[in-house]
Amino acid sequence: MDDLDTRRRRAALNQTLFREVNERIAALSDRYADELRPNSYICECLSPDCAAMLELSHDEYERFREQGARFFVLPGHEDPAVEDVVETTEQYVVVEKIGVASAIAESTNPRRNGSTP
Ligand SMILES: [Zn+2]
Secondary structure (H helix, E strand, O other): OOHHHHHHHHHHHHHHHHHHHHHHHHHHHHHHOOOOOOEEEEOOOOOOOOOOEEEEOHHHHHHHHOOOOEEEEOOOOOOOOOEEEEEEOOOOEEEEEOOHHHHHHHHOOOOOOOOOO
């Protein structure tokens, strides 16, 4: 395995952990908050030390979370070596994993549950 693959694999595993936390936040906001007010989610970037928060509405979160290979990061926290930028806003950037990281992200998608065709 080359260095880039190692980097992608490690990055994907870090990011899936952050995603798990954000799924909990989303589940809570589903129950207690109103749809339009933004919630604070954890930045899902490659750095295991990053504890930055980003704001997005429940609807925005749901819209991108459907795709197992997509993650939310703060602007500037994306890494073109391991991910493609899907959408950029002032609050957050949506990235899509590429290569081996994409497969890891998909296979660990908490929403998979056999619902994918
Ligand atoms: Zn970050």
